[in-house]
Amino acid sequence: MMKTPEATLDADVLVIGSGAGGAATAATLAAAGRDVTVVEEGPWIDPDALEPFSLAEMAAKYRHRGLAAALGNPAIAFAEGRCVGGSTEINSGLYHRLPGALAESWRDEYAIDEFGSDTLDSYAERIENELAVSRLPGAPPPSSALLERGATKLGWQAVEYARVFRYDTAGRGVKQTMTRTLLPRAVEAGATVIPNCRVRRLVRHGGRVIGVRCERTEDGEAEDLTIRAEHVFVCAGAIQTPALLHRSGIRGGIGSGLKVHPMIKIAARFPHPVDHGGVPMQVITEFGPNLSIGGSASRRGQVAMALADSSADYREAMDNWENVSVYYAAIRSEGRGRVVALPGLRAPIVTYRLTEGDMSRLARGLVHLGEVLLASGATELYPSVADGPVVRGHDELAAWWDAVTRNRTNLMTVHLTSSVRMGEDRSRTGADSFGRVWGFDNLRVSDASLVPDAPGVNPQGTIMAIAARNSDHFLADA
Amino acid sequence: MLWLEREVVATLVSPTLDDHQRAEIETYVDDSLRSMPEHLRAGMAAESILFGAWPRVQGALGHYDRGSMNARLERWKASRFDPVRQYVRLLQSLVLFAEHELTPAAS
Numbered sequence: 001m002m003k004t005p006e007a008t009l010d011a012d013v014l015v016i017g018s019g020a021g022g023a024a025t026a027a028t029l030a031a032a033g034r035d036v037t038v039v040e041e042g043p044w045i046d047p048d049a050l051e052p053f054s055l056a057e058m059a060a061k062y063r064h065r066g067l068a069a070a071l072g073n074p075a076i077a078f079a080e081g082r083c084v085g086g087s088t089e090i091n092s093g094l095y096h097r098l099p100g101a102l103a104e105s106w107r108d109e110y111a112i113d114e115f116g117s118d119t120l121d122s123y124a125e126r127i128e129n130e131l132a133v134s135r136l137p138g139a140p141p142p143s144s145a146l147l148e149r150g151a152t153k154l155g156w157q158a159v160e161y162a163r164v165f166r167y168d169t170a171g172r173g174v175k176q177t178m179t180r181t182l183l184p185r186a187v188e189a190g191a192t193v194i195p196n197c198r199v200r201r202l203v204r205h206g207g208r209v210i211g212v213r214c215e216r217t218e219d220g221e222a223e224d225l226t227i228r229a230e231h232v233f234v235c236a237g238a239i240q241t242p243a244l245l246h247r248s249g250i251r252g253g254i255g256s257g258l259k260v261h262p263m264i265k266i267a268a269r270f271p272h273p274v275d276h277g278g279v280p281m282q283v284i285t286e287f288g289p290n291l292s293i294g295g296s297a298s299r300r301g302q303v304a305m306a307l308a309d310s311s312a313d314y315r316e317a318m319d320n321w322e323n324v325s326v327y328y329a330a331i332r333s334e335g336r337g338r339v340v341a342l343p344g345l346r347a348p349i350v351t352y353r354l355t356e357g358d359m360s361r362l363a364r365g366l367v368h369l370g371e372v373l374l375a376s377g378a379t380e381l382y383p384s385v386a387d388g389p390v391v392r393g394h395d396e397l398a399a400w401w402d403a404v405t406r407n408r409t410n411l412m413t414v415h416l417t418s419s420v421r422m423g424e425d426r427s428r429t430g431a432d433s434f435g436r437v438w439g440f441d442n443l444r445v446s447d448a449s450l451v452p453d454a455p456g457v458n459p460q461g462t463i464m465a466i467a468a469r470n471s472d473h474f475l476a477d478a
Numbered sequence: 479m480l481w482l483e484r485e486v487v488a489t490l491v492s493p494t495l496d497d498h499q500r501a502e503i504e505t506y507v508d509d510s511l512r513s514m515p516e517h518l519r520a521g522m523a524a525e526s527i528l529f530g531a532w533p534r535v536q537g538a539l540g541h542y543d544r545g546s547m548n549a550r551l552e553r554w555k556a557s558r559f560d561p562v563r564q565y566v567r568l569l570q571s572l573v574l575f576a577e578h579e580l581t582p583a584a585s
Contacts, residue, residue, distance in 0.1 A: 054579060055506070055575060055576065055579035055580065059509070064513045064514055064515055065509070065510045065513040067510055067511075067513060067514045067515075067518070067568075068514075068515055068518070069518060073560065074560065075560075075564065299578075299579070300578040300579070301574065301575040301576075301577075301578040301579040302575070303578075304574040304575070304577070304578045305571045305574050305575055308567075308570055308571070308574055309567070311555060311556070321578075345515075345516050345517060346515075346516060347515030347516055347517065347518075348515075349515075349517055386555070386556075386563055386567075387556065406560070407558060407559075407560045407563075410567065
């Protein structure tokens, strides 16, 4: 790649990252008349161009093609978006408000100003209107209805989650990703979005950030770019935000306290075909908020991987892969992790330590997931546990209690939060109640990093509500 | 890809696929490994060199048989050591995903 001479741009407000936090920030500030520039490391890809959860999508939109993991025993694989719109382009679109009781307990624990459930709900309502958050207009697809049927048989509570989907009169849904919604609105209000632009580090002067140094790639050519800015919002997600702050020499309260929702999975075989186009919207909330049960992407490739995770002979099940669907149990973890950027490495090192309580919750989650799938009519269950026995009846489920061990369990997560917690308790946070990084006048974080703990529900709604709230506070303060 | 990785992938790919399909899968795995975070890729490369040492010695002595890789992979999959098990799991996941996404009709 050839290098061209360094270019320089000026911005009033620079937003780094274009996912749920960055897009909500950019749209709010641009609508208020601020001069906003958004930089995004990944490309701008037409949201209709690639099939959801396909190999092509993983190659184009996922950071590291989805091959990242938090080191630990066990390691936890995780996925992040790396494209304009961030993880909103690749997630299932399930939406949930932050439970009020959690918001209030975090407000008290971390001394967060103006963080009551009323405040957050008013922002959530705004976001829900902007994104057309809604429920499926017709009957749920079979993969989703099966969960509901199993829960009903067991007397467990299950709900249909709303999604950030807009439905036409024929009931066809289109996911309202950031490239379809808030980013075009920000651009319409005057914002500029620069894709393929990786911020290497922030340029500091005393207690201010005066700009950023980036590498912009276009047609295979890389150029150095400096962007001078009056205000900087880092919205790169719970892994990349602390990594960028570390690369810029900012470490106090940054990167520790990472939280995830570890997920353990089952590939369930039914006596009839199941749909494979989307992700089930039914979620079993009977054991919430510490344990939730739902469905995963189940294209043919994902079914094969999930079946193989059990180490059992799965060839016959794979021959009937249309009858197999993948489901998960996710926990709110007591453990925590760390994000550390080391000089010379592009990717940060991520570690996560699960507690014994977490391992026990995962075993319980696997058994409950097995119960509901058998109740829904599944005939064979392949757990994501090496040498975990394939289960065909309720009396066999007890074997899984002992099978879920640190060396045998295959875990993954798509929800990462809490690596730059917010609040007024400086000993436990990296930013104040509105995301301003301690020690800096004009540097703010506004993404999943701020969420003080794992929410136990899909975090996109929480992230967007917090970002909109922080943007309003910035506008009122400026 | 390193030598052992190539051998493992060649063993894991379904024997029913033709050379073109096998090459496509190998390219996908190679691209994916290149995309990994550097520290994870370095750890995996170290494992590849370590685990590949004995098969390479066997190869130098003319005793290496690709057919024996299957039995070796079965042992590694059942290993008590998580990094050994995860090594095979990662390559197997990549191969399976590519095989079923790139060549659904053939697999």
